[in-house]
Amino acid sequence: MKGREPVIELEDVSKIYRMGHVRVWALKNVSLKINKGEYVAVLGPSGSGKSTLLHMMGILDVPTSGKIYVDGKEVSQLSEDERARIRGKKIGFVFQLFNLIPSLNALENVAIPMMIYGVGKKEREERARELLEKMGLGERLTHKPSELSGGQRQRVAIARALANQPDVILADEPTGNLDSKSGHEVVETFTKLNKEGKTVVVVTHDEDIAKHAKRIIRIKDGEVKE
Numbered sequence: 765m766k767g768r769e770p771v772i773e774l775e776d777v778s779k780i781y782r783m784g785h786v787r788v789w790a791l792k793n794v795s796l797k798i799n800k801g802e803y804v805a806v807l808g809p810s811g812s813g814k815s816t817l818l819h820m821m822g823i824l825d826v827p828t829s830g831k832i833y834v835d836g837k838e839v840s841q842l843s844e845d846e847r848a849r850i851r852g853k854k855i856g857f858v859f860q861l862f863n864l865i866p867s868l869n870a871l872e873n874v875a876i877p878m879m880i881y882g883v884g885k886k887e888r889e890e891r892a893r894e895l896l897e898k899m900g901l902g903e904r905l906t907h908k909p910s911e912l913s914g915g916q917r918q919r920v921a922i923a924r925a926l927a928n929q930p931d932v933i934l935a936d937e938p939t940g941n942l943d944s945k946s947g948h949e950v951v952e953t954f955t956k957l958n959k960e961g962k963t964v965v966v967v968t969h970d971e972d973i974a975k976h977a978k979r980i981i982r983i984k985d986g987e988v989k990e
Contacts, residue, residue: 770797770833771932771963772821777830777840779816779986790816792986793830798965800931803958805977806967813986815936818967822855822934823847852881856925858935862917864909870896870920871905877927895923899953915946922953932963939973951976 779791790813798804798821808814819825820832823839826847832840834850842850864873874892883891896905899919909917918938925933935954939947951966951973958964958978966977974980982990 768799769836771800771835772798772965773833773836774817774820775831775833777820777827777832779813779820779825780828789986791820791827794820794983794986794988796981796988798932798963800963801958801961803954803964803976803978804966805974805980806965806983807969807971807974807980808983809969812983814967814969814983816986817983818934818936818965821965822857823851852877853928854930855932855934856928856930858918858921858925858933858938860937860940862909862914862921862941864917864920864924866909869906869908870901870912870923873909873920874923874927877924881928891927892923895926896920899923913946914942915949918942918946918950919953922950922957926957930962932965933957935964935966937968938966939968939970947973 774794774796777791777794778789781788781790794817806814806817820827823832823834826840831838834854839847839850871889871892874895875888878888878891893905896902899922901916901919904912904916912920939950942950954964954966955976966973968974981988
């Protein structure tokens with residue numbers, strides 16, 4: 765059935781971190797599929813392994829064992845440069861702490877990912893402006909992060925995540941630093957992007973945020989429980 769093809773797939777993925785002589789299992793034999801066009805929440809308490817899981821789905825890190833597929837192609841054995849190339853085109857990231865560059869204004873922050881891919885200055889600025897207007901920030905183009913509220917900063921970060929027109933948006937506790945009104949606005953933005961055809965995965969510890977998704981993956985102690 766169209767729209768049900770896996771865009772990201774994890775097969776028996778484990779991740780072990782070494783702390784001196786101690787081995788810490790962040791993920792244990794996790795298998796899951798994220799299908800095209802889905803809106804998924806990964807729900808779990810602090811320390812459950814959900815951020816590690818997001819790093820695996822976004823190929824920001826490689827598993828200790830197991831395989832990761834993006835669009836049916838195994839990517840877990842690729843070099844960092846090759847993984848970065850896939851990430852840059854395929855996946856947009858939104859983080860709890862926004863990760864905006866303080867010295868740049870909103871327009872410049874959104875334009876940066878396009879610069880990496882050689883998009884011309886005029887086209888970069890036009891697309892950045894369009895995205896920020898879509899996020900309701902048309903009046904804030906020249907404002908630096910310190911001049912924006914938390915909710916506005918997160919919407920700049922979402923616009924930046926969309927800059928290279930990725931198919932997938934991965935968000936790690938995107939409302940964690942926001943008040944409830946701003947958090948609700950950010951969640952509504954993800955719902956809208958999903959309706960436009962984006963695959964959205966939100967990592968959260970908050971049941972209220974998770975219930976906006978169409979599917980919930982529950983994780984505890986590094987294992988998928990549901």
